[in-house]
Amino acid sequence: MECDSAGNYVDSLTLPSRLGSETREIAFGPDNLLYVTMVNGPGFVAYALDSTGAVQQKIPLSVYVAGNLSFGKIAVVNRYIYVAGQDDLIRFQLGQPHSGQSIYTNNQVFDVKPLPNGNLFVASAYAIDEIRRSGTIVRHIVLSGGPSFADVRGIEYDPASDKLFVTELGYTGFSDQLMRINASTSSSS
Secondary structure: OEEOOOOOEEEOOOOOHHHOOEEEEEEEOOOOOEEEEEEEOOEEEEEEEOOOOOEEEEEEEOOOOOOOOOOOOEEEEOOEEEEEEOOEEEEEEOOEEEEEEEEEEOOOEEEEEEOOOOOEEEEEOOEEEEEOOOOOEEEEEOOOOOOOOOOEEEEEEEOOOOEEEEEEEEEOOEEEEEEEEEOOOOOEO
């Protein structure tokens, strides 16, 4: 839905059901297209939409995203599209819909966020890693002070403050957390 600066409804876009059964994530690309991940059978399809909502590109891959509402998150950075699903982070070259390849594998890859230096934060169920665009691990983000990540569901990164925000289901005594973490030192704040 589109709203004006006062919050008043302006317009909306409903994607036809023939494109997929569930919309998972959206991200704008440097090519002024809106990228949308949708469940399509057990796998996913990403679509590049123009400002009218017309499909400009279909990006298929058979990574399982249907079984968990947290699968299918997307990031578009410079010339790459990254999609998190099942146990993989898939990278596509912008404009090349059949270029998808797994660059990172972990237990239930849920989210990906770009960093200003070109690296990425990737969240899986029990870990957050900083990786290069190639998928090479730069470092593991480990919480200081004893708790550990459990059932992470989403991350967001604020480069201005160097803060990483993490949501997780957690475990007894440390459940349903929203954490703000210094991305450089991993200390909670």
